Amino acid sequence: MSSAGIAVSRIRADEPVISPRFFHNALDLSFAESIVVFLSVSGNMIPLRVFESDSIESVKLRIQSFKGFVAKSQKLVCGGRELSRSDSLVRDYGVANGNVLHLMLRLSDIQTVNVKTTSGKELMFEVGRYRDVGYLKKQIAQRANEFVDEDDQELLYEGKPLDDQQIVDDICKNYDPVLHLIVRRPANIRVQRVEKNLDEWSVEAPKLGRNRPYDEIAAESVLVSSNVCEKDFVLEPVVANPKAEIPSAVLEVMEKTREGLEKGNAPIRSNEGSGGVYLMQDSTGLGYVSVFKPIDEEPKALNNPHGLPITSDGEGLKRGTIVGQGAFREVAAYLLDHPSNGRRGVTGETMGFAGVPPTGLVSCLHKGFNHPNVVTHKMGSLQKFVKNDGSCEDIGPGSFPVEELHKISVLDIRLANADRHAGNILFRKDNETGRTILTPIDHGYCLPECFEDCTFEWLYWPQARQPYSAETVEYIRSLDAEEDIDLLKFYGWDLPIESARTLRISTMLLKKGVERGLTPYEIGSIMCRENIKEESVIEEIVQEATDSVLPCSSEVAFLETVSQIMDRRLDEISG
Numbered sequence: 183m184s185s186a187g188i189a190v191s192r193i194r195a196d197e198p199v200i201s202p203r204f205f206h207n208a209l210d211l212s213f214a215e216s217i218v219v220f221l222s223v224s225g226n227m228i229p230l231r232v233f234e235s236d237s238i239e240s241v242k243l244r245i246q247s248f249k250g251f252v253a254k255s256q257k258l259v260c261g262g263r264e265l266s267r268s269d270s271l272v273r274d275y276g277v278a279n280g281n282v283l284h285l286m287l288r289l290s291d292i293q294t295v296n297v298k299t300t301s302g303k304e305l306m307f308e309v310g311r312y313r314d315v316g317y318l319k320k321q322i323a324q325r326a327n328e329f330v331d332e333d334d335q336e337l338l339y340e341g342k343p344l345d346d347q348q349i350v351d352d353i354c355k356n357y358d359p360v361l362h363l364i365v366r367r368p369a370n371i372r373v374q375r376v377e378k379n380l381d382e383w384s385v386e387a388p389k390l391g392r393n394r395p396y397d398e399i400a401a402e403s404v405l406v407s408s409n410v411c412e413k414d415f416v417l418e419p420v421v422a423n424p425k426a427e428i429p430s431a432v433l434e435v436m437e438k439t440r441e442g443l444e445k446g447n448a449p450i451r452s453n454e455g456s457g458g459v460y461l462m463q464d465s466t467g468l469g470y471v472s473v474f475k476p477i478d479e480e481p482k483a484l485n486n487p488h489g490l491p492i493t494s495d496g497e498g499l500k501r502g503t504i505v506g507q508g509a510f511r512e513v514a515a516y517l518l519d520h521p522s523n524g525r526r527g528v529t530g531e532t533m534g535f536a537g538v539p540p541t542g543l544v545s546c547l548h549k550g551f552n553h554p555n556v557v558t559h560k561m562g563s564l565q566k567f568v569k570n571d572g573s574c575e576d577i578g579p580g581s582f583p584v585e586e587l588h589k590i591s592v593l594d595i596r597l598a599n600a601d602r603h604a605g606n607i608l609f610r611k612d613n614e615t616g617r618t619i620l621t622p623i624d625h626g627y628c629l630p631e632c633f634e635d636c637t638f639e640w641l642y643w644p645q646a647r648q649p650y651s652a653e654t655v656e657y658i659r660s661l662d663a664e665e666d667i668d669l670l671k672f673y674g675w676d677l678p679i680e681s682a683r684t685l686r687i688s689t690m691l692l693k694k695g696v697e698r699g700l701t702p703y704e705i706g707s708i709m710c711r712e713n714i715k716e717e718s719v720i721e722e723i724v725q726e727a728t729d730s731v732l733p734c735s736s737e738v739a740f741l742e743t744v745s746q747i748m749d750r751r752l753d754e755i756s757g
C-alpha cells in the first residue's frame with residue numbers, strides 16, 4: 183500500500199471547520215439529507231457534499247471525477263480510522279457534518295523517463311521517483327555500453343542542464359519527461375585533500391567538437407566540501423534477549439544495509455505507504471536491499487511524514503492495534519512464519535511457509551529520516567527488499583497459483599491480519615518457470631486485540647474457494663499457538679493477553695476449519711465482517727463465550743468455552 187499526495191491538516195476530525203453561516207449556505211433545501219465534509223488534500227480543505235447513505239466507493243468515485251485521483255489509489259481516513267470497506271456507507275463509519283476526511287494517495291514509486299541522445303536514439307527507463315539524476319546516469323551507463331561513463335554524461339531538460347542531486351519526481355510533474363543526453367569527452371579530474379573535509383578538485387576538460395554546448399569548458403578549479411571519511415549513520419540490531427539469536431537471513435539484510443549506508447547511499451523515502459517507509463540502498467547504489475519503517479513515523483505517530491493527525495487515544499489506524507507497535511508486529515510475522523519443514527533455528531531454512539521477507543528490529547540514525555524536531559536514533563523494522571514486478575493491486579488474480587494464495591491465507595488467518603489488501607502482496611514472475619510468486623508484506627496490523635477490522639482481500643479471489651492441499655493441511659496441523667506466544671516472548675515481545683487470545687483463537691479456528699475440509703474462503707469469511715455494522719462469526723463466538731463464563735474464569739476455561747461454541751458453529755457451516 184502506498185500513499186503520496188497527502189492530506190496535511192492539523193484540524194482534528196471532530197472539530198467544526200466551517201462557520202454556521204457557511205453551513206447555512208451549503209445546505210439548501212434540495213440537499214436536506216446531505217452532509218458537508220471537508221477533504222484534506224495536501225494541506226487544502228475542500229468542502230464536499232455527500233449523503234450519509236453514500237458508499238465509501240461512491241465518495242471515492244466522486245473525488246476521482248473532480249480531482250482526477252483514481253478511486254483505487256485513494257485511502258480515506260476520518261477520526262483516526264481508515265474508511266477501508268468500499269461497500270460500507272458513510273453513516274456506518276459515523277462520518278458527520280463538518281468532519282475532515284484525510285485523503286492519501288497510493289501512487290506508484292516508479293516513474294518512466296525517456297532519454298534522447300544527440301543522435302536521436304531514444305531509451306526508456308523506469309526509475310524510482312525519489313532517485314536522483316546521478317542514479318539515472320548510472321542506469322544509462324549500464325544499459326548501453328556504447329555510452330561512456332556516467333561522469334561524462336550531461337542530462338538536459340527543457341534545454342537546462344540537470345544537477346546530479348535533482349530528484350526525478352521534481353522534474354516529472356505528473357508526466358513522463360524526455361531528457362536529452364549529451365556525452366562529454368572525459369575530463370581530467372585531479373583531487374587533492376587540502377585539509378580535513380576540504381578537497382581541491384582540478385578539472386581539465388578538453389575542447390569538444392562543434393555543436394556541443396560544452397565547447398566553452400576550460401580548465402577550472404573548485405573547492406568541494408566532502409564528508410567521505412565521516413560516518414554519519416548508525417545501524418544496530420535491537421536485542422531484547424541476548425540468548426535469542428537473530429536469524430541469519432536478518433543479520434545478512436542488516437549487514438548489506440550497513441554496507442550501503444557506509445558507501446554514502448542514503449535512505450530513499452518511498453512514495454507509497456501511509457507511514458514513513460524508507461528504501462535502503464545497497465553498496466552500489468543501484469539496487470535496494472531493505473525497507474526500514476520507523477515506529478515514530480507510523481500513521482498517527484508524532485513524526486508521520488504524511489501529516490496524519492496524531493493519535494489521541496493510542497489506537498492505530500486499525501481497531502485493536504497500538505501506534506508505535508507496528509515494528510514488533512512486522513518482526514512477529516516473520517518469526518511466526520515457520521518454514522514448511524520445521525522450525526527456523528532447527529532446519530536452517532530461512533524462508534517461512536508464507537514467504538514473509540526476513541525482518542528484524544533495528545535502531546537507526548540517519549539525517550535522511552523525517553525527524554523535524556530532534557535528531558535521534560529511530561527504532562523500527564528492517565525488512566529484506568524483495569524484487570517484484572508490482573503488487574496484486576496492479577493485476578487481476580487470475581494468474582496466481584492456488585498454493586501461492588493459500589500460503590498467504592494461512593498466515594493472515596493465523597495472525598488475524600487487519601491490513602491485507604492487494605497492495606500488500608507483491609508479485610514476481612519467475613523467468614525460468616514462468617510461475618507467479620507472491621510475497622506478503624506490511625504486517626504492522628497483525629495480531630490485533632480484537633477481530634473487528636480483519637479484512638482479507640484474497641477472500642474474493644477464485645483460488646480461495648479451492649480446498650487446501652494435503653501439505654498445507656499438514657503444515658496447519660503442526661502449528662501451536664502456545665509455542666508461538668513463547669517464541670515471541672523469547673524474542674522480547676510479551677504479547678498482551680488480548681493479542682495472545684487473538685492468536686490462540688485464530689489458530690484454533692484454522693485447525694478446526696481444515697479438519698472439517700473448509701476452504702480458505704469459508705474460514706476467512708468467519709473472521710471478516712461482511713459489512714462494518716454486523717459482527718463477524720468469530721466475534722459472535724467470542725461474545726457468546728464471554729457471556730457464558732464467569733468474570734473470574736481463567737483464560738484456559740474461557741478458551742475451552744470458545745472451542746465448544748466454535749465446534750457448534752463450524753458444524754452448522756460445514757454440515
Ligand SMILES: Nc1ncnc2c1ncn2[C@@H]1O[C@H](COP(=O)(O)OP(=O)(O)OP(=O)(O)O)[C@@H](O)[C@H]1O
Nearest residue numbers: 183184454455456457459473565566567568623624
Ligand atoms: N519487503 C519489501 N520489498 C519490496 N518492496 C517493499 C517491501 N516492503 C514495502 N515495500 C514497498 O514499500 C511500499 C510501502 O510499504 P508498506 O505497504 O509496508 O507501507 P505502509 O505505510 O505500512 O502501507 P499501508 O498504507 O498499506 O499500511 C509498498 O507498497 C511496497 O511498494
